[in-house]
Amino acid sequence: MTMKTSDKHVLNKKDLRKMFWRSLPMEFSWHYERQMHMGFEYMISSGLQKIYKGQPEKLKEALIRNLEFFNCTAHITPFIGGVTLAMEEENAKEDNFDTSSITAVKAALMGPLSGLGDSIILGTLRVLAVGIGASLAVKGNILGSILFFLIFNVPTFALRYYTSMKGYELGSTFITRIQKSGVMATFMLAAGILGVMVIGGMVDNLVVAKTALKIGSGSSATKIQEVLDGILPGMLPLGFTGIYYYLLQKKVNVIWIIIGTAIFGIICAQFGILKAN
Structure with missing residues (x-):
């Protein structure tokens, strides 16, 4: 996969690779109040520092903004991180950028990507890896633990890397397109409605x-x-x-x-x- 870069893009592949590595401890600071928000902040913080270089007030606002509630399948979070950094980049360039759209987009992406990630990665791939690994491990075969490690981690690491790049690439292109077309307000409304629906579904199921x-x-x-x-x-x-x-x-x-x-x-x-x- 190749990623087009130009002078208008602040971040490059090296920055996105850093986000990829920083996504690994995503769940280390999980807690009930805001769940994965500190892990998400850590993942994108180096990118934010580069985007808002020389703009300390905007950097402070961005760091506070991205400490809101966040929860998603950890292996797909770099995609949301990439989209978020693309939107933060637009905010750094434009004085009139609506920063509430960043939170709205994050909320809209969390639910659908969690459903997809939980089903495929945790509900299918992990079960498959455990089944193959355990069937060999009970027989005393050391390949059991090795195969479990490889079957689960190789695809998920590749997914993290791919989504790190693709999220930023699609995010920057998408944001530029909707800004020019003037549909940002409509998109924000739709994202907000979807976010409320996701929260409503979570309330009914979890409370x-x-x-x-x-x-x-x-x-x-x-x-x-x-x-x-x-x-x-x-x-x-x-x-x-x-x-x-x-x-x-x-x-x-x-x-x-x-x-x-x-x-x-x-x-x-x-x-x-x-x-x-």
């Missing part, structure tokens, strides 16, 4: 909150949970997520939120207000 309350007694009792599901499925998870979002906006410490959630859950379970499933 579990059901009430055990009933109106009446015996077999004829009306279950409050069924009433809520009839009005809006996932109403309680959405409500609790909204409360957490509000608390985070108010800068409430995450540790206190976790402790409060645990205490609230114990009390509600003890008095039969909430149930596990």
Whole structure:
């Protein structure tokens, strides 16, 4: 694969290779509040420093901007990193560039690429590598561990490298094209809608909150949970997520939120207000 470079591009292959190597410890700093955001920041930080050389205020804003929530299959994150650096490069050149589009594009790419990466890399390739490696390892064959290492890591390393280059190449070309056509606003709206849909799907699947309350007694009792599901499925998870979002906006410490959630859950379970499933 070749990548076209010109004077208008700040980054070159050497910079993108550095991003590739920096993508390897992507999950070393994973945590529940913002998940992979520090790994993503580390991956693109050298590129940002080169892009915003001589623009300390813009560099500071970019570093803060890219510390927002981020989560994606680690082996595909260099693609998003490349697109992000291409957009940051445009921001460095243009005073009127809408920086909210950078966050919107990242949010729009996370969900689809995670679904693709989790299915192919973690759900298929890793299982295949484990199956082949384990079948030999149980027989005492040292090739078991070697084959597992090669079958899983060779394709994923190649994918990381390819997406590092392709993300920046496509990103710079794509951003230039939509800037000239004037459809950036439409693209931002679509990306924002997709991002909200992804977050909504995550809330419904990952946040579990059901009430055990009933109106009446015996077999004829009306279950409050069924009433809520009839009005809006996932109403309680959405409500609790909204409360957490509000608390985070108010800068409430995450540790206190976790402790409060645990205490609230114990009390509600003890008095039969909430149930596990």
